[in-house]
Amino acid sequence: MSVAISVTVPVPVPVTVIGGYLGAGKTTLVNHLLRAADGLRLAVLVNDFGALPIDRDLIVGGDGDDGGDTLEISGGCICCSYGSDLMEALLELPRRRPGIDRVLIETSGVALPGMVASAVGLLEAYALDGIVVLADAETVRRQAADAYIGDTITRQLAAADLVILNRCDLVGAMARDETVRWVAGKAPNGRVVPAERCAVPAELVLGLHGGAGGRESNVLRTPGGVAASVLYESLELTLDRAVDVGQMARALTAPGSGVLRAKGCLRDESGRLVILQVVGRRAEITAAPAGATPGTLVVIGLRGQLDRAGVGGAAYLSS
Amino acid sequence: MTTIFSARRILTMNPSRSEATHVAVRDGRILGVGPLDELTGWGPHTLDTRFAGKVLMPGLVEGHSHVSEGTFWRYLYLGRFDRMDPDGKVWPGAASVEEVVERLQAGDAKLGSSPESLSGWGLDPIYYGARRVTRQDFDKVSTTRAVGVMHASGHIFNVNSRALELAGLLRPGVNHPGVPLGADGLPTGELKGPDAMTLVGKHIGFDREVLANDEPGLRQFARLCVRQGVTTATDLANLLPDDAVAMMTRVTGEPGFPVRIMPFRRFQGITARQAVEHVLALREKSTAMLRLGQIKLFVDGSIQGFSARLRWPGYYNGAPNGLWYTPPESIRDLYRLALEAGVLVHSHTNGDQATEMALDCLEGALLEKPARDHRFTLQHCQLADAAQFRRMKALGMCVNLFPNHHFYWGDQHYETTVGPERAMRMNACATALSTGVPMAIHSDAPVTPLGPLFTAWCAVNRRTASGRTLGSTECIGVADALRTITLGAAYTLRLDGEIGSVEAGKRADFAVLEDDPLEIGAERLKDVRIWGTVQGGRVFAAGDV
Numbered sequence: 001m002s003v004a005i006s007v008t009v010p011v012p013v014p015v016t017v018i019g020g021y022l023g024a025g026k027t028t029l030v031n032h033l034l035r036a037a038d039g040l041r042l043a044v045l046v047n048d049f050g051a052l053p054i055d056r057d058l059i060v061g062g063d064g065d066d067g068g069d070t071l072e073i074s075g076g077c078i079c080c081s082y083g084s085d086l087m088e089a090l091l092e093l094p095r096r097r098p099g100i101d102r103v104l105i106e107t108s109g110v111a112l113p114g115m116v117a118s119a120v121g122l123l124e125a126y127a128l129d130g131i132v133v134l135a136d137a138e139t140v141r142r143q144a145a146d147a148y149i150g151d152t153i154t155r156q157l158a159a160a161d162l163v164i165l166n167r168c169d170l171v172g173a174m175a176r177d178e179t180v181r182w183v184a185g186k187a188p189n190g191r192v193v194p195a196e197r198c199a200v201p202a203e204l205v206l207g208l209h210g211g212a213g214g215r216e217s218n219v220l221r222t223p224g225g226v227a228a229s230v231l232y233e234s235l236e237l238t239l240d241r242a243v244d245v246g247q248m249a250r251a252l253t254a255p256g257s258g259v260l261r262a263k264g265c266l267r268d269e270s271g272r273l274v275i276l277q278v279v280g281r282r283a284e285i286t287a288a289p290a291g292a293t294p295g296t297l298v299v300i301g302l303r304g305q306l307d308r309a310g311v312g313g314a315a316y317l318s319s
Numbered sequence: 320m321t322t323i324f325s326a327r328r329i330l331t332m333n334p335s336r337s338e339a340t341h342v343a344v345r346d347g348r349i350l351g352v353g354p355l356d357e358l359t360g361w362g363p364h365t366l367d368t369r370f371a372g373k374v375l376m377p378g379l380v381e382g383h384s385h386v387s388e389g390t391f392w393r394y395l396y397l398g399r400f401d402r403m404d405p406d407g408k409v410w411p412g413a414a415s416v417e418e419v420v421e422r423l424q425a426g427d428a429k430l431g432s433s434p435e436s437l438s439g440w441g442l443d444p445i446y447y448g449a450r451r452v453t454r455q456d457f458d459k460v461s462t463t464r465a466v467g468v469m470h471a472s473g474h475i476f477n478v479n480s481r482a483l484e485l486a487g488l489l490r491p492g493v494n495h496p497g498v499p500l501g502a503d504g505l506p507t508g509e510l511k512g513p514d515a516m517t518l519v520g521k522h523i524g525f526d527r528e529v530l531a532n533d534e535p536g537l538r539q540f541a542r543l544c545v546r547q548g549v550t551t552a553t554d555l556a557n558l559l560p561d562d563a564v565a566m567m568t569r570v571t572g573e574p575g576f577p578v579r580i581m582p583f584r585r586f587q588g589i590t591a592r593q594a595v596e597h598v599l600a601l602r603e604k605s606t607a608m609l610r611l612g613q614i615k616l617f618v619d620g621s622i623q624g625f626s627a628r629l630r631w632p633g634y635y636n637g638a639p640n641g642l643w644y645t646p647p648e649s650i651r652d653l654y655r656l657a658l659e660a661g662v663l664v665h666s667h668t669n670g671d672q673a674t675e676m677a678l679d680c681l682e683g684a685l686l687e688k689p690a691r692d693h694r695f696t697l698q699h700c701q702l703a704d705a706a707q708f709r710r711m712k713a714l715g716m717c718v719n720l721f722p723n724h725h726f727y728w729g730d731q732h733y734e735t736t737v738g739p740e741r742a743m744r745m746n747a748c749a750t751a752l753s754t755g756v757p758m759a760i761h762s763d764a765p766v767t768p769l770g771p772l773f774t775a776w777c778a779v780n781r782r783t784a785s786g787r788t789l790g791s792t793e794c795i796g797v798a799d800a801l802r803t804i805t806l807g808a809a810y811t812l813r814l815d816g817e818i819g820s821v822e823a824g825k826r827a828d829f830a831v832l833e834d835d836p837l838e839i840g841a842e843r844l845k846d847v848r849i850w851g852t853v854q855g856g857r858v859f860a861a862g863d864v
Binding site: 021049084085086104125152 | 488589645649
């Protein structure tokens with residue numbers, strides 16, 4: 001678990017790094033998130049425009065002015081290719097498109113998402129939200145044993161806050177469970193989310209209610225997949241007293257808590273209002289923006305795996 | 320209009336007529352080479368005796384350089400070793416960090432009150448012992464002007480506090496493996512790897528967009544080529560946007576431009592199909608002086624940067640294995656489509672695992688699309704072993720090895736990166752030749768200085784900076800080395816029917832030498848004095864360009 005405390009003005013734009021080998025479903029996930037953006041203005045940075053990064057029906061235009069490396073996407077989102085120069089693309093983004101709420105970086109199949117996340121950390125205008133790594137339930141173990149790309153696959157998994165184990169529909173339940181355990185062993189700092197066709201709740205990647213985009217509800221949606229409530233459960237805690245936010249963060253990111261995402265505006269013991277965010281086992285505590293109202297912590301996890309009692313107890317004990 | 324040049328000796332690289340005294344030139348091409356009385360049969364001519372005391376060779380071919388060497392000379396040279404600039408001035412190597420700082424201080428004084436940044440290149444602190452270069456060193460140069468110096472490897476910057484401040488990095492809490500922190504919790508001023516470097520680059524005069532399409536840099540590069548006897552040079556690689564292609568077409572087409580430029584399109588940010596389509600379109604725009612239509616691919620990183628992909632047992636110092644720059648699926652796709660379209664692909668592989676993967680990918684692609692004479696070339700390919708050279712031969716590949724590494728980093732390879740045994744077989748030129756793999760050797764300028772005769776010296780002597788001979792069994796003979804920097808390199812570029820030897824019908828491209836490289840002795844091959852070149856029948860004296 002890592003807890004970082006920072007106070008920066010203006011508020012840095014959250015960045016999610018999406019990694020995983022070729023064919024694991026990164027592009028599918030990105031398209032799914034764009035459809036679920038729900039008013040959030042997303043900037044998707046992709047390594048290249050090679051094999052159609054965005055579904056055609058989402059594209060509302062290209063921008064001829066900058067050499068064709070930008071696609072306009074419905075809902076005020078954009079997609080840019082960055083080639084080798086991700087840093088330049090991130091530096092340019094605020095000038096090119098002010099008012100972006102969140103950045104998704106889709107890395108190349110052989111990139112190490114942990115290194116990309118470190119690079120994001122060099123830029124004061126951005127803050128890493130989390131690292132999501134996709135893995136193909138059918139092929140990930142074979143890939144991890146490959147003489148060439150094996151260590152790349154395991155280094156990708158090791159950096160993950162959330163591993164989306166995709167294509168679980170292509171393997172039997174036993175093989176799936178075995179692969180989940182295997183991936184969990186390779187991703188000790190992350191949590192594993194089994195999925196089919198990348199149909200995970202958008203909130204897992206895009207953040208929970210209370211983000212900058214004015215999202216309306218916390219009803220989890222998994223378009224195209226099984227109803228979210230079958231697979232996930234959420235917990236809403238009211239915390240109107242001052243809490244030990246560090247202890248709360250430790251409880252939420254503990255190995256067995258089952259927390260995939262959490263977010264809340266809390267009053268810490270010195271009376272300061274802070275935002276606590278958890279992605280997998282990564283926690284971030286930042287100063288709350290002006291006008292934030294304290295008191296609610298929303299937690300989501302896989303159904304049956306969220307340690308409701310433990311999380312609730314921690315909230316009680318730390319307050 | 321026929322000109323017959325007389326020379327002390329002409330080394331032709333044509334075994335059926337290996338040397339001669341005269342060469343006849345018409346319309347920029349070689350009419351014939353031999354004794355004068357054989358050449359007069361071509362009719363009226365002018366006898367040009369200005370080279371009567373000099374030695375002519377085929378114009379030298381640099382199969383792996385970057386035009387940016389011409390750009391870098393606008394920055395202060397701060398390397399450890401003497402280096403000649405495009406004006407022919409030799410900049411002495413800096414012997415210590417203090418000397419580096421003194422030179423920067425002199426550069427700062429020259430800029431006076433102008434607010435512009437001060438940039439240097441070629442820094443190689445490994446020669447200054449364990450001491451790291453820090454921002455405090457460069458703060459002695461200026462605290463108000465951004466000061467930044469690129470390392471010789473091209474993979475690291477050292478900057479002063481002002482440059483860090485402009486890049487938003489002079490703050491606590493920076494957490495990045497490429498940005499070491501000092502005892503005060505602030506960055507030391509060393510910035511490793513492209514991400515950290517991009518952030519400061521624009522503040523210290525290394526703006527990538529400027530470097531990508533640099534007309535003055537191209538002109539300076541051409542002047543360096545003349546000084547080194549080079550008449551054809553590659554630019555490996557370039558994204559080749561339309562404006563850069565237009566600029567290169569215009570400049571190389573000028574009557575006084577002295578070197579044929581062969582840019583490779585970097586495979587990056589597009590699909591294999593798009594890359595092949597792009598270079599097929601570019602190929603139509605090729606001219607005699609600008610050869611377009613080939614692709615360069617990066618498979619891995621660099622050995623001294625520990626980003627090359629090594630097979631077991633990996634790095635000698637235990638560093639984790641390096642990085643793949645392109646997934647195997649994309650490499651194989653590119654190879655297959657390029658074979659189908661007859662497009663030449665050169666692949667950067669430094670580590671032996673990267674070489675192995677490129678071999679596997681080509682083997683697979685050739686099963687899908689059998690092709691003869693593709694001349695796909697492995698660039699650097701520094702750690703290949705004998706079995707890999709045998710596979711290259713079997714698959715019809717060429718290799719372009721990097722013997723300059725022995726001199727500049729051979730001691731580090733021996734002591735740190737790959738250890739004694741593999742350091743001694745690095746850039747195995749003798750194995751490549753005995754296996755029958757068509758071979759070139761290169762400088763990778765500006766990583767090491769442009770100069771094929773120096774590169775030949777490195778391949779012949781395998782001497783490190785400290786004087787160690789790095790694997791004498793891989794040394795090659797002078798004659799083989801000279802053939803490698805002419806016809807050998809031309810072959811890897813599919814230009815061997817046009818350049819690379821002095822024989823009837825080929826381009827009248829010559830390196831004009833004061834000394835005879837076959838007589839000066841292997842130890843002194845690098846000291847051969849170069850008068851200039853003849854390119855397409857046009858005479859370029861190094862002192863005049």
